[in-house]
Amino acid sequence: DAKTTQPPSMDCAEGRAANLPCNHSTISGNEYVYWYRQIHSQGPQYIIHGLKNNETNEMASLIITEDRKSSTLILPHATLRDTAVYYCIVRVADSNYQLIWGAGTKLIIKP
Amino acid sequence: GAGVSQSPSNKVTEKGKDVELRCDPISGHTALYWYRQSLGQGLEFLIYFQGNSAPDKSGLPSDRFSAERTGGSVSTLTIQRTQQEDSAVYLCASSFGSGTQYFGPGTRLLVL
Numbered sequence: 001d002a003k004t005t006q007p008p009s010m011d012c013a014e015g016r017a018a019n020l021p022c023n024h025s026t027i028s029g030n031e032y033v034y035w036y037r038q039i040h041s042q043g044p045q046y047i048i049h050g051l052k053n054n055e056t057n058e059m060a061s062l063i064i065t066e067d068r069k070s071s072t073l074i075l076p077h078a079t080l081r082d083t084a085v086y087y088c089i090v091r092v093a094d095s096n097y098q099l100i101w102g103a104g105t106k107l108i109i110k111p
Numbered sequence: 112g113a114g115v116s117q118s119p120s121n122k123v124t125e126k127g128k129d130v131e132l133r134c135d136p137i138s139g140h141t142a143l144y145w146y147r148q149s150l151g152q153g154l155e156f157l158i159y160f161q162g163n164s165a166p167d168k169s170g171l172p173s174d175r176f177s178a179e180r181t182g183g184s185v186s187t188l189t190i191q192r193t194q195q196e197d198s199a200v201y202l203c204a205s206s207f208g209s210g211t212q213y214f215g216p217g218t219r220l221l222v223l
Binding site: 045099 | 115146151152153154155156159167202204211212213214215216217
């Protein structure tokens with residue numbers, strides 16, 4: 001099962017773009033990259049996911065490198081409410097439902 | 112619409128007691144998952160239900176843990192003879208098929 005590596009913490013100024021990196025060098029061809037975030041004392045919140053192509057929705061953009069060994073989650077205009085732990089997850093290859101969670105990145109948005 | 116709900120939101124119990132945690136998934140979702148999150152850690156998979164198929168119990172840490180899903184909807188996670196190391200946040204998620212999982216707010220369990 002592919003594992004992910006994320007920096008333990010990052011800061012970003014309010015109003016700027018927050019770019020959160022994730023390495024998943026052992027990802028398989030049929031594994032998706034998912035991003036969730038967890039605001040303190042709440043359940044995880046789905047953000048976005050992708051396989052090969054870059055994806056964008058109302059919350060964020062996901063940029064996946066051509067070799068799929070890494071990706072970046074972009075929050076285009078970070079607000080204080082975006083302060084949370086962000087998890088990059090790959091889906092288990094041969095059991096298409098289980099999510100394997102790492103420690104995530106603690107993103108702190110500063111005014 | 113309504114999201115995943117869990118009850119109770121907090122539970123304090125004494126070592127050796129049994130506890131039951133409840134999850135109400137999003138209406139129409141066929142799959143239901145239980146995870147456990149210890150302080151400062153990522154989520155640990157416990158069990159998965161999909162429709163009428165036999166559940167995947169591969170993540171349950173011991174035979175003190177069990178779960179059932181009645182009528183393909185509500186699920187109950189039961190921990191028997193609780194231990195202090197069972198203290199954690201227990202999270203439930205649901206999805207339609209094997210699609211995106213949506214999480215509830217969790218139940219914070221403290222075993223004294």
